[in-house]
Every structure is written in structure tokens, then in C-alpha cells.
Amino acid sequence: RPAAVVTARSVGDVKESLAWAKERGLRVTSQTTGHAAEALPSLEGSLLLKTQLHDGEVEIDAGARTARVLAGAKWDDVITAATPHGLTALHGSSPSVGVVGYLLGGGLSSYGRSHGLACNHVDAFEVVTEDGRELRVDAESEPDLFWALRGGGGGLAVVTAVEIELLPLAEVFAGATFLPAED
16 A cells, blocks of 8 residues: 555656655655556555556657657557558567566567567657656666666666667568477
8 A cells, every 4th residue: 555646747747756755755656558567566565666658659760760759658559550561670579568677677579589579679768857857867877777778677766768679570470389288
């Protein structure tokens, strides 16, 4: 049972929530969607902060083959935006999984054997730190935090957006092989 729950719809909401929690001596636990949604510690004495900054838009830079995705977006949002450009992302198997939670957990895509973990295709995170600073975290700026966020599960800052690399895949064919259990 958390002390309070907030659904943040903007970076300003995140900053206000962090300041409010700090004034009251509460820990902050950020809840993402997708695979990381259930992996929460005890919420006693915590503000549970759910980030829903996504407003229906995913910014695609087709020339650079990148996407900027706000916290709260799901993979279906990214694929829908990237597909008209002949691009895709290292998404999981479910379109309803949240992008940020998936990437904070590492992200093993169907394309993983060819392209590796999805978190290794993150170019930058936009975060709000515990003291309310907004940072763009990448390999050059805050490299230790960048490394820790890529698959480390979060908890070090509230991720408000992520910039990811896209793959030039216009069509994907897939299937499954089933063998008898005794074999």
C-alpha cells in the first residue's frame, strides 16, 4: 500500500511529484508498463509514480533511423509510426508492452539473434533525477547512468522519454516449429 499514487502526464508532473515526495520524506517508486510492471519493491512509505506522458505521437526521424518515444507509449505505437518508413524497432512479441519498461529490463526481441538486446539500441534517455534535474543521458553525457539504465531495471531516475535506433526492415516473415514432446 503506497502512501500516495500519481499518474504523471508531463515532465512537470514528474518534477512536482518528486518534490512533493521529498518534502514528505517518501521514497519514489516509478512504475512502467509491460514486463517491469510487477517487479516493485514494498511500497510502504512510497509515492508510486506511473508515467503516462505518451500522447499518441512517436517522433520518427527516418533519415537517422531513430525514434523518440515518450514514457507510457507501447510498442504498437512505435511500430505503427515506423512502418510507413520501412523501419521497425527491436520490439517484443506483444504490441501492448510498454517501451520504457521493456528497455529498462533489457528487451529480448524476435530479432535478437541478429541484432542483440533492444537496450543496446538505445541512443539516449531523457530523465528526471531525484533532485528534480532534467537530463539527457547518453554514452557521452552521464555515461555511468546511461549504462545502468540500459537493462538495469530503472530506479536510478524517472525515465520520461527514450531515443532508440530503428532497423530497416519493411517486411518480416515468422513462424513456429512444433515437435512431439518425446523427441
